[in-house]
Amino acid sequence: MSLDHEAIRKAYPNAVTIDDGTGAFDSNNDAISLTQSNIDAARVTLDAEAAALAYQGQRKAEYPPIEDQLDTIYHSGVAGWKTKIKAIKDKYPKP
Secondary structure, three states: OOOOHHHHHHHOOOOOEEEOOOEEEOOOOOEEOOOHHHHHHHHHHHHHHHHHHHHHHHHHHHOOOHHHHHHHHHHHHHHHHHHHHHHHHHHOOOO
16 A cells, blocks of 8 residues: 555644555654545645646746846846746736
8 A cells, every 4th residue: 555645644743654655654653544535535625736736846947048138138138037037927817
């Protein structure tokens, strides 16, 4: 049995130990009764949170190095720089 450790920790914040074979336990080493619907709901929440932040990494990967951005400002002015940056922001909008 393979448990979704991250979703269990989200659904059961008191879980200190999670073992695929024996289950989840609190700080007193007492077993926590896991309910699959709670774990599934936590997984949906975690996936939504990750999707809401995905644009940040996508933008960061496409932004040119700061040196190139400064060069664009020098040659094209701030308006030219804004145009290039806005294209990336439009491509990966905030949700």
